[in-house]
Amino acid sequence: VGPSGRLYTYTVVYELFAGLDSLGPYAVGQVEMEGGPRVQGLITGSEFDELEIDMPLELTLLVLGTGERGRPRVTYAFRPAQPKERAP
Amino acid sequence: MRQVAVVGVGMTRFAQHPQRSIADLGAEAVLAALADAGLSWPDVQTAWCGAVGLGMTAGTRLLAELGLTGAPITTVDNASASGSTAFREAYLSVACGLYDVALAVGVGKMTAGGGAAAPADRSEILQMQAMGFLPPAGVFAMRTRRRMHDYGATIVPYARVSVKNHRHGSLNPFAQFQKEVTLEQVLQSRLVCDPLTVLHCCPIGDGAAAAVVASLPRARRLGAGPLIRVAASAFRSEVYSSDGHPGPSITELTARQAYEQAGAGPEDMDLVQVHDAFTVEEIDYYESLGFCRRGEGERLVEEGVTTIGGPIPFNTDGGLLARGHPIGPTGLAQVWETVVQLRGQAGPRQVEGARAGLCQMIGAGGVCVIHILKR
Numbered sequence: 001v002g003p004s005g006r007l008y009t010y011t012v013v014y015e016l017f018a019g020l021d022s023l024g025p026y027a028v029g030q031v032e033m034e035g036g037p038r039v040q041g042l043i044t045g046s047e048f049d050e051l052e053i054d055m056p057l058e059l060t061l062l063v064l065g066t067g068e069r070g071r072p073r074v075t076y077a078f079r080p081a082q083p084k085e086r087a088p
Numbered sequence: 089m090r091q092v093a094v095v096g097v098g099m100t101r102f103a104q105h106p107q108r109s110i111a112d113l114g115a116e117a118v119l120a121a122l123a124d125a126g127l128s129w130p131d132v133q134t135a136w137c138g139a140v141g142l143g144m145t146a147g148t149r150l151l152a153e154l155g156l157t158g159a160p161i162t163t164v165d166n167a168s169a170s171g172s173t174a175f176r177e178a179y180l181s182v183a184c185g186l187y188d189v190a191l192a193v194g195v196g197k198m199t200a201g202g203g204a205a206a207p208a209d210r211s212e213i214l215q216m217q218a219m220g221f222l223p224p225a226g227v228f229a230m231r232t233r234r235r236m237h238d239y240g241a242t243i244v245p246y247a248r249v250s251v252k253n254h255r256h257g258s259l260n261p262f263a264q265f266q267k268e269v270t271l272e273q274v275l276q277s278r279l280v281c282d283p284l285t286v287l288h289c290c291p292i293g294d295g296a297a298a299a300v301v302a303s304l305p306r307a308r309r310l311g312a313g314p315l316i317r318v319a320a321s322a323f324r325s326e327v328y329s330s331d332g333h334p335g336p337s338i339t340e341l342t343a344r345q346a347y348e349q350a351g352a353g354p355e356d357m358d359l360v361q362v363h364d365a366f367t368v369e370e371i372d373y374y375e376s377l378g379f380c381r382r383g384e385g386e387r388l389v390e391e392g393v394t395t396i397g398g399p400i401p402f403n404t405d406g407g408l409l410a411r412g413h414p415i416g417p418t419g420l421a422q423v424w425e426t427v428v429q430l431r432g433q434a435g436p437r438q439v440e441g442a443r444a445g446l447c448q449m450i451g452a453g454g455v456c457v458i459h460i461l462k463r
Contacts (some may be wrong), residue, residue, distance in 0.1 A: 009237070011229035012282040013222065017206035018211065021212055028220045030230060042220040048282070062218055065211075075219055076391045 001036035004058040004081055008032045012048045029077055031057050045079035056081035089183040092115065093307035094316045094461065096125025096427050098426040099297035102264040102412030104199050110142060114150040114195045116294035117417070121191070125300040126310050129154045132300070133187040135161045136177040138170030138194035139416045150195060168363060170194060170453030171297060172419025176321045176457060178301050183318075188306045191402055192423075193298040196414030200294075211381035218398075222281075225289050227367035229281035235368060236283075238383070243283050245386035247274040247368040250287045250409055257406025259437035262421075263295045264412030265421075288367045297420035299427070316430050319444070319462040320349035326454030339376035339448060342456040346446070347378075350460040354378040357400065357460075358442040361422035363450040364407040370394075373448060374402070401439050404429060419457065422447035430463040 010029035027043040029051070043051065044060065054085040057078040098120025100113050114137075117410055122128060122373035129151075137147020147163040149434040166173040171194030178190035222230075232246055251271055256321035277285040307315055322345035347353050354377060362377070364370040364432055379400055380388055388394050394402040405411045405425035408418060426445035428434050443463045450456050 009230040009234035011222070011226050011233060011284075013217075013226050014282065015225075015278070015280045016217070016221070016223055023210065023217065026217045028222055028226060028230075040220055040222075042218060053234070064215055064218055077218070077220070 002034035005031040005033040005039070005055060007051065007053055007055045007057055008038055009053060010043065010051050027051060029057070029078060041077070042077040044077050050080075058082065090185055091304045092179050092182045092227035092301050092318045093304055094299055094318065094423065094427050095302045095307050095310050096121040096123070096127065096300035097298070098122070098124055098428045099262055099417065099421055099424045100295045101262045102293045102295035102414055102417075102421065104292070105197075106199050110195050110197055111150050111153045113197070113294065113296040114193055115153055115299040117195075118151070118154065118191065118193050121300050125302075126312055127189065127300060130157050131189055132157070132159055133189050134159055134178070134181050134189045135193065136174035136181075137161065137163045137192040138166070138174035138192070138419065139163055140165050140167060140170055140196065142195065142197065142416070146195070150193070166355045166455050166457070167247055167451035167453055168365065168413070168415055169411075169419055169449040169455050169457045170415065171417050172422070172447065172449040172457035172459065173323070173451075173455075175420055175423055176298055176323055178299070179318050179321050182301050182303050188303045190301050191298060192301070192420060193296065194417030194420040195296040196416035196418070198292045198414050208360050219243065220391070225284055225366065225426065226281040228368055229284045232283060232366075232368040235371070239386060241386045243275065244271070245390050246288060246367040246371065248389045249273055249364065249370045250274045252389060253364060253370075253403050253407040253409040256404055256412025256437060257394060259435070260405045260411060263406040263410050265406065265410040267306070284366065290365045290413040292448065293412040293414050295412065295414045295417055297417035297424050299420055299423045312463050313431055316427050317462050318459060319352070320346040320458065320460035322346035322349065322458045324456050327384040337376045338373075338454065338456040339373055339450065339458075342458045343377050343448070346458040346460055350462070352444065352460065357444050357446050359426065359439045359445045360400065360402045360448070361405070361407070361425060362402060362448045364403055364409050365413060367409070369450075370402060370407070377448065379448065395438055396439060404434070404437055404439060419447065419449045422449065423459065423461070426461045430461060
């Protein structure tokens with residue numbers, strides 16, 4: 001599975017649990033990965049109103065905290081595809 | 089297999105009943121169903137109870153309150169389809185010839201934390217967010233968003249499902265919500281998971297519902313009212329299909345079996361009850377149950393086809409959106425509504441001349457249960 005794909009569908013969660021004080025809305029999407037399956041995850045680095053079905057996204061890593069023996073605990077998320085860096 | 093009739097139905101109003109116990113709610117529904125059938129509790133030879141998250145042998149403990157008769161009692165958990173599964177097992181108990189009278193009851197107390205409770209630790213919630221966790225409304229918000237994209241729809245047709253089902257609920261004294269809502273109210277209510285506002289989502293509530301089934305000779309001896317037969321009972325779990333090659337939906341596959349058993353098709357149905365926990369589901373099931381082709385569901389609700397008075401009314405009692413969804417009893421509330429309609433006793437929400445009704449429930453984890461009842 002490649003590191004990028006296209007947004008199949010998405011939502012912005014405003015209420016995670018009934019009656020819970022909002023910890024702030026967050027976007028979740030299903031992404032059709034290049035040549036692979038549809039993967040669900042958090043979408044970061046995008047304004048909610050810029051999200052659009054079929055937009056190109058790429059994988060990124062999020063640090064969740066510190067785990068065993070002081071090593072960082074990480075998970076994947078998606079962000080809008082970044083323009084490719086040019087070779088110097 | 090022998091033919092089976094529904095001889096009695098009963099339910100409590102679905103609502104938030106924080107003061108009432110499960111036994112209290114369950115007894116009200118069971119005693120109402122038994123009285124409707126002209127039977128008493130010792131006449132019941134076996135019982136099945138749909139309950140989710142209510143502890144071990146919830147059905148046995150609940151029914152003990154009515155008296156210890158020695159009848160075999162089984163509690164079943166199939167998420168939202170628990171009540172429908174209890175009904176199917178009661179039906180099979182009689183159809184296979186082992187018993188002449190069987191009871192199905194469902195009970196739910198979602199206000200007592202039957203639903204998902206928020207973790208106390210805020211860092212745990214932040215971690216769930218980082219992992220892209222979705223509440224049920226989020227799953228159906230994503231499905232709605234994709235349907236809008238595929239079929240060029242706005243949010244309006246989905247909102248109209250809520251308006252329609254609240255109008256039906258306003259005609260049902262057993263519904264949790266008995267007030268109409270306007271399109272503007274649905275569109276402008278609190279945003280839960282974009283694009284779904286809270287009025288696109290079913291409420292949290294408590295309640296119980298019950299049905300008594302009997303063999304045809306026994307039903308004829310009881311004699312009251314028209315005979316309502318169970319014409320089909322179909323039940324499936326998911327089959328694997330990959331994202332790239334989606335097969336028919338679980339509801340499509342289950343409906344095929346149900347129609348075949350009943351020797352009938354969608355054109356023979358007069359009313360339909362479906363699992364409308366979220367508005368997009370009802371539109372999806374119009375298609376899966378064969379009432380229109382893929383992509384035409386939005387048009388059905390826009391044109392009033394599925395409202396009471398239209399050619400094929402859906403969720404005549406208000407559905408999960410307005411009648412309510414305490415989980416355990418919901419499938420039996422569908423049976424209750426269908427029986428009341430087929431007897432011609434539904435008052436202001438009566439579907440004229442109704443002779444056949446279909447009840448569909450989906451349960452989390454991937455199950456579908458469909459029953460067809462015929463007068």
